[in-house]
Amino acid sequence: MNDHFRYRQDELYAEQVPLGLIARRFGTPCYVYSRAALESAFHEFDQALAAHEHLLCYAVKANPNLAILNLFARLGAGFDIVSGGELQRVLAAGGAAEKVVFSGVGKREDEMRQALEAGILCFNVESAAELDRLNQVAGGLGQIAPVSLRVNPDVDAKTHPYISTGLKQSKFGVAYSEALALYRKAAGMAHLRVTGIDCHIGSQLTEVGPFIAAAEKVLALVDRLAAEGIALEHFDFGGGLGICYDDETPPSIAEYARALLHALSGRSEKLIVEPGRVLVGNAGVLLTRVEYLKQGEEKNFAIVDAAMNDLMRPALYEAYHQILPVQLAHPLQPVPGGRGGERDKQSLIFEVVGPVCESGDFLGHARELGVVAGDVLAVMSAGAYGMSMSSNYNTRPRAAEVMVDGEQTHLIRERETLEQLYATEKIIT
Numbered sequence: 001m002n003d004h005f006r007y008r009q010d011e012l013y014a015e016q017v018p019l020g021l022i023a024r025r026f027g028t029p030c031y032v033y034s035r036a037a038l039e040s041a042f043h044e045f046d047q048a049l050a051a052h053e054h055l056l057c058y059a060v061k062a063n064p065n066l067a068i069l070n071l072f073a074r075l076g077a078g079f080d081i082v083s084g085g086e087l088q089r090v091l092a093a094g095g096a097a098e099k100v101v102f103s104g105v106g107k108r109e110d111e112m113r114q115a116l117e118a119g120i121l122c123f124n125v126e127s128a129a130e131l132d133r134l135n136q137v138a139g140g141l142g143q144i145a146p147v148s149l150r151v152n153p154d155v156d157a158k159t160h161p162y163i164s165t166g167l168k169q170s171k172f173g174v175a176y177s178e179a180l181a182l183y184r185k186a187a188g189m190a191h192l193r194v195t196g197i198d199c200h201i202g203s204q205l206t207e208v209g210p211f212i213a214a215a216e217k218v219l220a221l222v223d224r225l226a227a228e229g230i231a232l233e234h235f236d237f238g239g240g241l242g243i244c245y246d247d248e249t250p251p252s253i254a255e256y257a258r259a260l261l262h263a264l265s266g267r268s269e270k271l272i273v274e275p276g277r278v279l280v281g282n283a284g285v286l287l288t289r290v291e292y293l294k295q296g297e298e299k300n301f302a303i304v305d306a307a308m309n310d311l312m313r314p315a316l317y318e319a320y321h322q323i324l325p326v327q328l329a330h331p332l333q334p335v336p337g338g339r340g341g342e343r344d345k346q347s348l349i350f351e352v353v354g355p356v357c358e359s360g361d362f363l364g365h366a367r368e369l370g371v372v373a374g375d376v377l378a379v380m381s382a383g384a385y386g387m388s389m390s391s392n393y394n395t396r397p398r399a400a401e402v403m404v405d406g407e408q409t410h411l412i413r414e415r416e417t418l419e420q421l422y423a424t425e426k427i428i429t
């Protein structure tokens, strides 16, 4: 829980709006975001870096809803994209192409052309083959492509292996030992202009140490490049700062920024950062309704109407999300016809599971909850990599998305209809 999602008396609110009301009005499952939470996270990050020239490039993949991109664009954000689709979203949301950096190991030619034509700030190149391709594509358009190399500093991010990206065996970035040679190559290419250096070592980092180690290694490379006459204009430090889902104690934005600015002190390169999760993760919840309570042979199940297709993180990473009842049970109220003094909602240990046909389809293990069928639950800290990783598995329309702003509620994405799910499919004769 945080300032923007909290109980008033017995009911959980987003800002000034009761979440139960949102569930009734828009149905479940439904993602709910707090505008104030999004904006305050952005301001906090931006202000923490104020002492050094910087650009905050929100990592679109964390949550690409146009309303969210638009809020950040209005605050002056740049964007970190990983596909041509994300670039188109950014532009549709009012973002500025000249503040976009393009990351990812597999950029297609058409995506490179699209980004060159839009006039993005920088390509974060991840291999020698990509340098060749970009040089060719830029040449074909009569353009010069601005590039950084994403360097792999070989630092252990100490996070889940699936979201650890800075180790030698990772598919991301170019090896530290090869970076100098590749920079020389890039500097000699006719249709490229070397402008910066980039790294991103992983996601959901909960310690500041790996960040410092990565920054020091990459900045040492910047100095060696300068000594060879390759002067860089910017240092892109990626994203990765973790949030609290359970009992983690990630560095605060201020601590992270302080460490980064310390590593950069006395240097003139502009700083780019690509935060995703830390800006949106705790600004969103997923509302879901309990369909059934079921007593298994060994466990109690709360079967809810959200599933792994709506929120994949528990199934994918065994990630923990706090699960709270939107309406707290009233303790010790006699149930009409029941035994006197009985609780109307017995608190039990539940497996909170969805309807999808996979045993990995769970939202939470062993949660103590006082709920009955029909109650609404809030899956907390679901603003990052929730909706953006959702799918239509089991022909389940994706959830609605709602933005709360003070007392106001805006539907920012309609629930998908079933017809939309198969509208482009064809039966053959």
Ligand SMILES: *Cc1c(COP(=O)(O)O)cnc(C)c1O
Residues within 6 Å of the ligand: 059, 061, 062, 080, 103, 104, 200, 202, 203, 204, 238, 239, 240, 241, 274, 275, 276, 277, 278, 384
């Ligand atoms: C995913 C990603 C980010 C954002 O990571 P967070 O952990 O959400 O901050 C930033 N940069 C790159 C290159 C990424 O792949």
